[in-house]
Amino acid sequence: MDFVTLILNLDRKIIFAFVAVLVAWPLIWPLALPIETTPEVRSIFAAIEALPNGSDIIIAADYDPSSKPELQPFTYSLLAHCFEKDLKVHLLTLWPGGPALIQQAIEDVAAQYNKTSGTDYCFLGYKPGNAAVVGGLTNSITGTYPTDFYNKQTATMPLYQRVQSVKDVKYIVDIAAGATVEVWIAFASAPEKVPMSAACTAVSAAGYYAYYTAGQLDGISGGMKGSAEYDVLLMNNYPTVKVGGATRIAGNAVKGMDAQSAVHLFIVLSIILANICYFIANKRQRDERRGA
């Protein structure tokens, strides 16, 4: 069997083995590839940076463990950024599989910054009914969420003595694994004129560029790369943010980018190789037909 035939009939287990090695190798021995930031992610960072200290921000963490590697690092970095600026965070999720994941993030970051639930932030938890929940928040946050994730009355919290609805918050960020960004734009950001940004999985990011170019989203962070860029921006602008250690706040996505780079490069090279072999095989077939 010659090389061309070998490549075109390559056992997929060999490809699986290459992918496994290329994912594991950079995770064990990091390559420390430099990460350059894109305008889409810089816009999110700049928008948060421009908020006056003490402003209120809604963070909707609409994802579950399947998107954890891509989006959880963004949640950590965004929360750290908000607490660095002393922003008051209203955190919630529209995904049933999300609450415990979000709970980990907010408890880790809040502990790092000595922030108190009910005063500095509130984790409202999960409610079913995407558009109905977001629409409800534009009328009343405490009406939609009478209790928070820990079953405490929201109406008595200091945070909700001045914030009644979405109108009273300065910014919205949706960290989304699905189509909730459109819900937040249509039912909260656009009607209440509250600016917003989105962080989404790499596979869904392309779908939101129509909103970004139209100005309905200030910025987009796509997949682990976007999270890594936000990590880099946060660490460059706030050197006090802890990297590594027991409670990792920033830098988690950066570590994953080496593995992603290696696998992407492998896929690209393998597609090019497979196409070259495909054309050679086609040419041979044509020549054989002509010869016959």
Place this chain on the structure above:
Amino acid sequence: MIFLKRQFPIIIAFVAGIMLWIRYYIPSETSNSIEEGYLNWVRIIVGFAAILGILSLLQHHLIKIRLKRPGFAFSYVTIAAFILMMLAGLAPFAIPGFAEKNMESGSLFNWLYEFTFIPMQATMFSVLAFFIASAAFRAFRARSMEATLLLLAALIMMVGRVPIGDLISNATPTFQLFGNDYHVIDLEEWTSWLLNVPNAAAKRGILLGVYLSQIAIAIRIIFGIERTYMGGGD
């Protein structure tokens, strides 16, 4: 009975649709409170729909076990996992060795979530990387002009949106155009153009079509022309 099955849902759809539509044009306290009441109703109904989904899932697996259909053993696992997670989340007593409250960090529910649910879902999703790599190698061929364009765009996006793409771009020589410096291969610029121009334009066209049809369907439902949501033919 026919009234409840046919006319009544149409009346509800008409009244609710018209009320919420008019609410946008007459913003007042009354219309706000009507909308709030409506949204509360929606959330309650969605909650019941979730219960219905759970019951339907259980029924499906119980029937599978009773009829011993192929793979019925996995249905035991589904039901056992369902009961375990439900008990861990709703148990009115403290479970020895775990935090006292069910939703607190360190509770059995959180332990199960962190050490079973997260790794299992992450594993399922990670497997995609292997299949995508294999599928791309086997099926991504420049067979036609359209396929070649798709292939080129995919190759640029895959390399251009990871750090190694920046390294490749920075390693190429630069040239000046209209006073700006460009790399011969500038993957960030190329990916940015692909996302912001052809991708956004195509997506915007699709979205306009989708939303216009949604408006048309909403009008049809409000006026009782579209009745398929009731489960019948017309």
